[in-house]
Amino acid sequence: MATDQLSLIFGALADPTRRAILARLSEGEATVTELAEPFDISLPAISRHLKVLETAGLISRSRNAQWRTSRLEAAPLRDVVAYMEKYRRFWDERLVRLEQHLERMQQEDQS
Amino acid sequence: MATDQLSLIFGALADPTRRAILARLSEGEATVTELAEPFDISLPAISRHLKVLETAGLISRSRNAQWRTSRLEAAPLRDVVAYMEKYRRFWDERLVRLEQHLERMQQEDQS
DNA sequence: ATTGTATTTAACGCATCAGTTAAATAACGG
DNA sequence: CCGTTATTTAACTGATGCGTTAAATACAAT
Numbered sequence: 001m002a003t004d005q006l007s008l009i010f011g012a013l014a015d016p017t018r019r020a021i022l023a024r025l026s027e028g029e030a031t032v033t034e035l036a037e038p039f040d041i042s043l044p045a046i047s048r049h050l051k052v053l054e055t056a057g058l059i060s061r062s063r064n065a066q067w068r069t070s071r072l073e074a075a076p077l078r079d080v081v082a083y084m085e086k087y088r089r090f091w092d093e094r095l096v097r098l099e100q101h102l103e104r105m106q107q108e109d110q111s
Numbered sequence: 112m113a114t115d116q117l118s119l120i121f122g123a124l125a126d127p128t129r130r131a132i133l134a135r136l137s138e139g140e141a142t143v144t145e146l147a148e149p150f151d152i153s154l155p156a157i158s159r160h161l162k163v164l165e166t167a168g169l170i171s172r173s174r175n176a177q178w179r180t181s182r183l184e185a186a187p188l189r190d191v192v193a194y195m196e197k198y199r200r201f202w203d204e205r206l207v208r209l210e211q212h213l214e215r216m217q218q219e220d221q222s
Numbered sequence: 223a224t225t226g227t228a229t230t231t232a233a234c235g236c237a238t239c240a241g242t243t244a245a246a247t248a249a250c251g252g
Numbered sequence: 253c254c255g256t257t258a259t260t261t262a263a264c265t266g267a268t269g270c271g272t273t274a275a276a277t278a279c280a281a282t
Contacts, residue, residue, distance in 0.1 A: 001238070001269085002127050010125035015240085016113050026198060032259060045241055047260060052239095066249045066258045077195060077202035084192055087137060091188035112239090112268070126270085143229060156271055158230055163269095177228045177279045224282085231276070239268075246261070252254090 005057070006083060009076045012056035017041070018049050025059060025072040032068055116168070117194060120187045123167035128152070129160050136170060136183040143179055 001011045012018055021035055036046040050070055053059045057076045061068050089095050112122045123129055132146055147157040161181055164170045168187045172179050200206050 001125060004127060006130070007125050007127055010121045014112060014118050014121035014125055016115060016118055017240090019117070023197070026201065033257090041240090042242065043259070044243085044261080048240075051260095063248095068259065072198075072201055074198075074201040074207070077198050078204075080191075081195055081202060084188060084195070086134070087183075087185075087188050090137065090183055090185040091192060093189075096185070122269095128270095144227090152270090153272065154229070155231080155273085159270080162230090174278090179229065225280100226282100227278100227280080229276105229278080232274085233272100234274105235270105235272080237269085237271100240266095242263100242265075244262085244264105246259105248257100248259080250255105250257080252256105 005076070006079065008056040009058065009080060012052050012058055013080075015049070015052075018053055021046075021049060021053065021070075022058060022072060025070055029069045029071045032070075035070065116187070116190065119167040120169065120191060123163050123169055124191075126160070126163075129164055132157075132160060132164065132181075133169060133183060136181055140180045140182045143181075146181065 001007055013022075017039060020038070024030060024035060024038070032043065032046060032050065035050070036043050039046065050059065050061070053070075054061060057073055059070045060073050061070050084091070089099070112118055124133075128150060131149070135141060135146060135149070143154065143157060143161065146161070147154050150157065161170065161172070164181075165172060168184055170181045171184050172181050195202070200210065
C-alpha cells in the first residue's frame with residue numbers, strides 16, 4: 001500500500017475486523033486479549049491488526065504490566081472528515097437541493 | 112479485500128491514484144484517456160482503477176461512441192460520512208471541549 | 223472492408239495482506 | 253528461579269493488489 005497518511009488511514013479502515021476493533025475501542029480502552037475475544041482469529045492476527053491501526057494513528061497503546069491497552073485516537077478521523085469536506089457538494093443533500101434551486105432560479109431569469 | 116460496501120469504499124479510497132482520479136472527476140466528467148493523462152501509468156492500469164471505483168459505487172460510467180465517460184457519484188461518500196458520525200465525539204473538537212468542560216464541572220461538584 | 227482511436231481483457235510478475243503455528247519476549251506471582 | 257499469562261516476532265502460505273505488455277473488442281470514419 002502507499003505510505004502517505006490518508007492511504008494508511010483508509011487502508012486501515014478497509015478491513016471489517018479493524019473497524020470492529022475501533023468500534024469496540026470507542027466504548028473504552030481494551031487489552032489485546034479482550035479485543036480478540038469476539039473474533040475467531042488468532043492473537044497474532046489481532047496483534048498485527050492493532051499494528052496497522054497504530055501505524056495509521058487510529059489508536060495509541062500503552063503498557064500496564066504484561067498488558068498492552070489500546071485506545072482510540074481522534075486525529076486521523078478528523079483528517080478523513082477534512083478530506084470528505086472537499087466533496088461535500090457531492091454528498092450533502094441539502095447543498096445539492098440548494099444548487100438545484102439556484103439553477104432553476106437562473107433558468108427562470110433567462111426565460 | 113472484504114466485499115462489504117464500506118470495505119469497498121475505504122479500499123478504493125486507500126489508493127492515491129484513485130483519490131486523484133476522484134479529485135479530477137469532482138471538476139467534471141472525463142474519459143479514460145483524459146483521466147490517465149496526468150499519470151505515468153498505463154491505460155489498462157487506469158482502466159482497472161476505474162473499475163475499482165465503480166465497484167465501490169464512487170463513480171458511474173456511460174458510453175458515448177468509443178469513449179467511456181466517468182462521473183463522480185455521491186452516495187458512498189455519504190455512507191462514509193455516516194460511518195464517521197459514530198466517532199464524532201472522538202474527532203469533533205467542539206464536542207471534545209464540551210465533554211472536558213462537563214468533566215471538570217463534575218469534579219468540582221465532588222470536591 | 224479497412225484503418226484508426228478508445229478501452230478492456232488476458233496473462234504474467236512482484237509486493238503486500240491476512241491468516242496460520244511455533245517460538246521468543248516481557249512481566250507477574252509464588 | 254520457575255511457571256503462568258500476555259503479547260509479539262518469525263516463518264510460512266494462499267489470496268489479492270497494482271503494475272506491465274500484448275491481444276481483443278467496440279465503434280467511427282473513410
